[in-house]
Amino acid sequence: MRRSSPRNGHIKTFAFAPGAQLAEKYEIVSLLGRGWEGEVYKLRESRTGIEHAAKFFFPHRNPQDRAARFYAKKLHKLRHCPILIQYHTQERIPFEGQAITCLVSEYVEGELLSQFLERQPGERIGAFQALHLLHALAAGMERIHHLHEYHGDLHSKNVIIRRVGISFDLKLLDMFHWGAPKPENIHDDVCDLIRLFYDALGGQKHYARQPAEVKAICCGLKRSIILKKFRTAGQLRSYLETMRWE
Ligand SMILES: Nc1ncnc2c1ncn2[C@@H]1O[C@H](COP(=O)(O)OP(=O)(O)O)[C@@H](O)[C@H]1O
Ligand SMILES: [Mg+2]
Incomplete structure (x- = not known):
């Protein structure tokens, strides 16, 4: 008999067959x-x-x-x-x-952001494309923060993407409940968005050579510096729309 639960009783897979x-x-x-x-x-x-x-x-x-x-x-x-x-x-x-x-x-057609990035040359995208990705994420998250709510688990396996023209069409899955919404939960979301951006650009290995505009957003991933600039996804979205290029 097939058993999906090991001795501790924790189910590891439901193993439902197609057609069931x-x-x-x-x-x-x-x-x-x-x-x-x-x-x-x-x-x-x-x-x-x-x-x-x-x-x-x-x-x-x-x-x-x-x-x-x-x-x-x-x-x-x-x-x-x-x-x-x-x-x-x-x-x-x-x-x-x-x-x-x-x-x-809802069933969402598309690809996980993690899989999309793995398919890219060097498993990363360039600054301009990453800015479009961050803008789409921030604009979507802005509505959630505006309602004083948070996502709580933003990472590349909880984002489904479809590319449309120069921009990204996104859906977020899998919110995590850390308790009643507090400002820290919204701040965590902002830091997670910037972390997603940083990782999409190739992470630490490529950070030193990123343009100044990228570094001004990532702030070396230092939480206190990030939060001095952006306290909500809306502030990040509006920064991206008005930032100056050197
Ligand atoms: N609505 C959906 N449409 C398409 N794929 C989905 C959907 N929801 C989840 N998935 C896929 O299932 C995976 C696990 O779902 P998720 O809700 O993130 O569960 P977990 O909390 O276990 O991480 C996702 O990473 C994604 O690949
Ligand atoms: Mg998940």
């Missing part, structure tokens, strides 16, 4: 990805053929169903922020004697 039926409503199309909290599959609603993404939470990452409930409520609260995936519904399904939660959301 779920909650008498959906069928599994394919595995989309796996992370710290769970696995995400593409689903098809049997009656309509409509496709969704569904995040299946590992129970040990979702005690009392809190992670799933917070994520759903936050996605719902922020449903008018176009950079976030749209929440649809939740299902509780039995799995190996436990009840697990699956959070059904």
Whole structure:
């Protein structure tokens, strides 16, 4: 018998097969990805053929169903922020004697930012393209900060991108709940955005040779200096739109 849970009882994979039926409503199309909290599959609603993404939470990452409930409520609260995936519904399904939660959301076509960067020559992009990426991220995050909310887990595996002309069309996944929103959570998001920019440019190895305009944004990744310049994603967005080139 196939067992997905090792002795400590922690499920490592749900290993749903394509075509498997779920909650008498959906069928599994394919595995989309796996992370710290769970696995995400593409689903098809049997009656309509409509496709969704569904995040299946590992129970040990979702005690009392809190992670799933917070994520759903936050996605719902922020449903008018176009950079976030749209929440649809939740299902509780039995799995190996436990009840697990699956959070059904919009399926996003595109590529993870991490995979996009790995495909680039030298696994990095140039300053001008990286500025476009940062601008798209900051403009999207601005709406979230404006509502006094935060993302909480901004990194290149939680960003799905599609390139459109000179710019990036982005969706953010996988917010993390650190508790009621505080200014520090918003500051962490700002620092994470700048970290994404820095990494996209090739990180520490290429930092010394970056143009002054790039260094003025990255501030050597020093949190206190970054936060003196940009306290919210909106301030970063507006800086990018008005900065002077030497
Ligand atoms: N709505 C979605 N559309 C397409 N792919 C997705 C979607 N949500 C998640 N994925 C894929 O699944 C992976 C894990 O999802 P994520 O929500 O980040 O879970 P975790 O909290 O476990 O990191 C993502 O990195 C991405 O590759
Ligand atoms: Mg993730």
